[in-house]
Amino acid sequence: MMTGSPHILIVDDHREIRDAIAKYLEKNGMRATTAANALAMDAAMKVGQFDLIVLDVMMPGEDGLSVCRRLRAQDGIPILMLTALGDDTDRIVGLEVGADDYLPKPFNPRELLARIKAILRRSERARMPGRNIAGHRLAFDRWVLDTDRRKLIDTEGAEVALTTSEFRLLTVFLARPRFVLSRDQLLDLTSGRAAQVFDRTIDNQINRLRRKIEADPTKPVLIATVWGGGYSFAADVREVP
Template sequence: MMNQPPHILIVDDHRDIRDALVKYLEKNGMRATSAANAVAMDAAMKVGQFDLIVLDVMMPGEDGLSVCRRLRAQGAIPILMLTALGDETDRIVGLEVGADDYLPKPFNPRELLARIKAILRRSDRGGVVGGSLAGHRLAFDRWVLDTDRRALTDDDGIEVALTTAEFRLLTVFLERPRFVLSREQLLDLTSGRAAQVFDRTIDNQISRLRRKIEADPAKPVLIATVWGGGYSLAADVSAMP
């Protein structure tokens, strides 16, 4: 049916969290279904269609990181991961395996709702690529990025795999070549959220992206650090046929 509210699948082994989130999301105009583990999630996805998955990291059986990696290999459904408070490793790995965003427990349901809406807005714009870049092949330095296939290829024809977070970050730079972007701007443009004190998410993502596209990641020249300012893509970008 057209114009149905978004359908959210909540995967968490704590029943009180699942039930509370289902009630809260439905109260705020969304549809919600819950699953206690990966097996229940797979069963739900066989019979229903979902717009986003809220996925807990710590679950019995297949954990959330493994589930996220598996789902990302199967398709591009948005994933918001719930991580333990203060466990930066889970958050970093979650982004590496393809999560669109993360939220540490305990969390405010209003913040979860805001994160969900931000992810869905990005999805409505054609995934993580805005209108100006959708459907293009973009050349920069020795690389070509196919935005539809999310494929990054070097001048030898070798394809380099990108996680969702890395792809989103790269497209933000490609939309704004040679423009200095602060950490706060990058976090807002890639995740739709504000930076927290000591939040190193962007720095970690920059480091991972540099390891994939820089000739020498220890001496980066493509993604330049602007001291006191942020980061900038130090290359021209052109559209290819």
């Protein structure tokens, strides 16, 4: 799982392209390392850890398709391939040998950044712990959530109505108790989209959910705020008949 800023390895034999990509990614909060060919890439990977590789198809020596095939046989690092404009063969073969996405040259750097972020979110979600809770009744604090019937019931048998967004948010927390989840992760897990600048969607949903499940919403103990990190579900969760 990533810690800190994502570290991207850019492999392209055109210095202007790889340097321009590196500069743009660094301007947008990422770390970037460049390599001119497969040999330089291998050397960089021996001394550094990377979250994603931007890999050009057309390179002297070992080409990008061969590199992608080799990396897929030994590593699960995400790969975004750069292909020649309109070259569907490279695109299709690249996806077949294991690339996560592709982008034809020339490209808009904003689109490259968006695709990198999307791949990183999918990769992070795939590694994120969490159990399948569909079809179960889950007890926490004074509540039981029936995931099949989508009903939240207190110890006295009273039902509390949940909106679809509140239900999704609660199930995400119950599947990952005591795990710190960022706002971006929560938004991706609940709705499959990335947060925009100043996006308060998750904060608003959590405030509404707290009003329904916390004994005192002004002093929450079930959904804890982790300053600088996000939120964590702080109660024990168990299955009940």
